[in-house]
Amino acid sequence: MPALLETEDLRKHYQMGTSLVRALDGVSIAVQPGEFVGLLGTSGSGKSTLLNLIAGLDRPTSGALRIFDQDLSKMSSDELSVHRRRNVGIIFQSFNLVSTMSAAENVALAMMFAGVSRAERDGKASTLLETMGLGGRQQHRPRELSGGEQQRVAIARALSNDPHLLLADEPTGNLDSRTTRDIMALLKELNERDGKTIIMVTHDPSLAQQYAHRTITMLDGSVVAERTSAASEPAVDRT
Amino acid sequence: MTFRDTVGLALRNLGQAKLRTSLTTLGVSIGIASLAGMVSLGVGLQDQFVDRFTKSGMFDAITVLAGGDLPGPLAGGGRGRGGGPTPFGRRGGGRAAGAAATENSRDVNDAALAELAALPGIRTVYPNVRGAVEVKFRGASEFAQAVGIPMVIRGEGPFQSIPYGRFFTSDTEDACMLSLDYAKRMDAENPGSLIGQTLTLNYPIARRGDAGAPSGGMAMPGGIQMPGGLNVQRAELQCPIVGIVERETGPFAAGGGAAGLMLPLGKAKAMYEGSPQAAAALLRDPTRTSVTYPSAVVRVAKASSTQDVEEQIKKLGFQAFSLNDALQGAKRAFIILDIVLSLIGSIALAVSSLGIVNTMVMSILERTREIGIMKAIGGSDGDIRRIFLIEASAIGCFGGVSGVLLGWLVGRVINFGANVYIQQQGGTPGNLFSLPFWLIGGAIGFSIAVSLVAGSYPASRAAKLNPIEALRHD
DSSP, X not given: OXXXXXXXXXXXXXXXXXXXXXXXXXXXXXXXXXXXXXXXXXXXXXXXXXXXHHHTSSOOSEEEEEETTEEGGGOOHHHHHHHHHHTEEEEOTTOOOOTTSOHHHHHHHHHHHTTOOHHHHHHHHHHHHHHTTOGGGTTOOXXXXXXXXXXXXXXXXXXXXOOSEEEEESTTTTSOHHHHHHHHHHHHHHHHHHOOEEEEEESOHHHHHHHOSEEEEEETTEEEEEXXXXXXXXXXXXX | OOHHHHHHHHHHHHHHTHHHHHHHHHHHHHHHHHHHHHHHHHHHHHHHHHHHHHHHOOTTEEEEEOTTSOOOTTTTSOOSTTOXXXXXXXXXXXXXXXXXXXXXXXXXXXXXXXHHXXXXXXXXXXXXXXXXXXXXXXXXXXXXXXXXXXXXXXXXGGGSOOSEEOOOSSTTOSOEEEEHHHHHHHOSSOGGGGTTOEEEEEEEEEEETTOOOOTTSEEOSOOEEETTTEEEEEEEEEEEEEEEESSOBOSSOSSTTOBSEEEEHHHHHHHHHTSHHHHHHHHHOTTOOSOBOSEEEEEESSGGGHHHHHHHHHHTTOEEEEHHHHHHHHHHHHHHHHHHHHHHHHHHHXXXXXXXXXXXXXXXXXXXXXXXXXXXXXXXXXXXXXXXXHHHHHHHHHHHHHHHHHHHHHHHHHHHHHHHHHHHTTOOOOOSOOOOHHHHHHHHHHHHHHHHHHHHHHHHHHHTOOHHHHHHOO
């Protein structure tokens, strides 16, 4: 089976003051369709940098980064924006909802950039929010919602353009333990039921062990460990 | 992202910062108001000028003078009413003597009029006949300039509206028309009541030996003997007032050569032909066979061909000038005035465009994180740029519309005040400010264009924001 995502000797260097920071220093990994991958490491290990490159928010210094056999390192900034709206859905630790928009508007915004008609995106935003258990809170502003609810809105937004790949950057970092379990259960369900491929960055090894099929541990810009976790086989393989 | 969604998002963003948006828009509207107001003043003044010019004159008219004479609006006739005891043909006679000495000169006589009338593109030709007569009315007597008015200018220029009475019915009618000013001196309270009353006009006629009196009046007994066997006598004409026009006018109808008393051209010509000066000019130059006129007016069929016809007339050896020349010069001067006024008006707009840049930069700073989010969920650089450009042009559009309204309002107020003053000074009130559709559209369009230019730097700054850094922004 061809990998959904593949990196080859991926490097990201940048200048900080007088010193050269090697945020990524030759990373070669592959992610299969339907996998739930946990990206572990301490802060500064390069895990978020890798996630940003996969999301198409940043460009690698060198190396190849292929998603669906397209090399992101060779894409123009317009092509990267198409990649962000079609191929990936991003979930952030701090939710990153537009504070002046309601939950429904936030979800619809992503579809607006994809050129979806108003009627269609309103309907779909409403359906997605109901699926997330936020049926009655669609017109609420982010500050009127709890952290867990905000993250559900963000997940609904990430799903709105039907991407194959969900990228989660510390999705439970700002949540209490009970809400963390709810959100993780939701991600697990999206992986298992809907077949979404998920790459989740976390600094919490136990969380990764519990929910991911596989963990990749990074240190100083390099992959130092890759192991299959306690979680079951990838959803696609199992069916 | 569709254009409609972009507009919707941009307007929504503007609505999020209502106070800032309205202050910036107010700045733009003041800028546009000052620009539109200034240009409106320039256009208004020009309209006033051209309007008065047009009403007082005819743009298809070319004044033709004898060759070798100096052209000028006053050539061919004295100015001012009641201009002294100068008989008909004073200037004509005087120039005829001078012109006879000039080699290439062409007289303006009946033959010349026929030659001019034969030129292509000409509607009609008529001579300028004028002179002073003694006017007796209700026992009072004074001298006045009288001019011959051809029938063809009925309903044109100053004859477009005749407040009292009517135009002449025939070229040889014993009738006269007065200017309103002249009529008011006779009857200040009710000038209209003069219609139908009769003026007694006295003028000199010259007779050679014992020949019969020229047409147009009956000779009085007695008279003065002049050199060349001329016997100058006093003729009298009973002349009913048939009409009163608003302004002093004449065949030039250009303000120059105007007079308060108007006679039908045929009548005036007959009086002129019999005048001592016309007769003396004939006697002085034996080559002359007909009366010479001080000048003539050529009317072209199409006003646009005035320039061409003027050239042709000059080639025939006459002097020629037209109102068009003067108007073209005046229009050039107005263009300069308009440019100066719009430059002054632009200062406020330049300041307000800086306000747009400031507002947009502030807004980007505030919305950095939002821009990062939009990029992360798939907004392209172009989408972000367009959102901001549309925000800027919306400010420009609102500012433009309200600015034109504001400019119009201020113009009305100033106009009202100015007209009160003008009327106190005895002038005719008018619109100092003119706001034609092209100015409304142009001002709003210019406002949008200026806002787009002002917004282009902030918009491209927003478009180029690095999404990762933008997302880290608080």
